[in-house]
Amino acid sequence: MQFQALLVLTDNSAAELLSPVLAKFQVDGDLCANSADVALLLEEKCFDIILADFDDSHAAAQVIENVRHSASKNAIAVGLLSDPSNVRRAFGRGANFVLYKPIKSEQAHASLRAAIALLKRERRRKFRLPVQLPVTLSWQDAPEVEGIMLDVSEDGMDVLSAQPLEGSQNVEVQFSLPDLTQLRAQAQVVWANTNGQAGLQFVDFPEANRETLCAWLGANSPEVPAEPEPLSQCTLSDLSLGGCYVETESPFPRQTKIDLCLRAAAWEVHTQGIVRVMHPGHGMGVEFASRTGDERSQVEHFIEFLTNQSEVMPQLSVAPKSIDFSPQDGHSPSYQDALKDDLLQLLRQEQNMTQEEFLTELRSQRRSQAQATA
Secondary structure, three states, rough: OEEEEHHHEEHHHHHHHHHHHHHOEEEEEEOOOHHHHHHHHHHHHOOEEEEEEOHHHHHHHHHHHHHHHHOOOOOEEEEEOOOOOHHHHHHOOOEEEEEOOOOOOOHHHHHHHHHHHHHHHHHHHHHHEEEEEEEEEEEEOOOOOEEEEEEOOOOEEEEEOOOOOOOOOEEEEEEEEEOOOOOEEEEEEEEEOOOOEEEEEEEOHHHHHHHHHHHHHHHHHOOOOOOOOEEEEOOEEEEEOOOOEEEEEOOOOOOOEEEEEEEEEOEEEEEEEEEEEEOOOOEEEEOOOOOOHHHHHHHHHHHEEEEEEEEOOOEEEEEEEEEOOOOOOOOOOOHHOOOOOOHHHHHHHHHOOOOHHHHHHHHHHHHHHHHHHH
């Protein structure tokens, strides 16, 4: 699987070090020494990764602005930074990952491993399989409308409806796979024309249905990109009912949705989360996004087991699901809001803290929890 990178760098030594690392991940790189030429390059080619010098934050912000308004709008942005104290500013200017100067091969490899895993997942999520299957569309105060599915992905589908749809309209779509498995999802119309063709994006798709569709897509098209390998070189250092902190050299960016698998002895718990805190080269804080009472109950029993078996070391693997590039302030309301959870509150306050302040408070919570357990 080949990817394209744009290196907006004036430092030739950094470009020379990064090029072989990118090549190991099957990434072809184009070097641009003048940020003023970026807009022209973005018109000529679509890029998956942008590496830019964030020491000049104004120029870097302009580069990212050009990227987000081009065909490369979903490219992963990697910022190169000399002063770690400016990392918050770099994230605020649009960087998803940060590499500290002078660039080291090991550091670049760890960060780019996470970036490539995320890119592979995005490419798989957006892959569309051409197929013609009957669908039924319905929406409030209207009779059901029959249609034909033209293509489908795990994220949505294109349809030809007997009645034209409208942009931003919310609809319920029902369809059956060739093996007669029936699936249902809530979707939003992202584009439509007067001929009845429309593009639908799933906004509420039960996870079991999504997994069924993903398995069917994988079995019926050799072109579906493979799932990226989960990050296994990570350590679960802190855990609560509302979230966790994962120590890893390859953390995912903020607003990345992830799948987590927690293991200890005979226990194996699967849950979902969203990255709220990202410390380059060190770790990430994850807020759980459990969708069912069963998932929450499993996490609760897992914590109880670890509390009673202090000698057992939990294992985990983390796999990316998707990333949201839109600006996001605060958090979406969830059942977690009803919890009195110190770790969860710390994750949500991170934007007001430096990395050292956050980690100091995290260690303080850890000591308090240990004392309370004792």
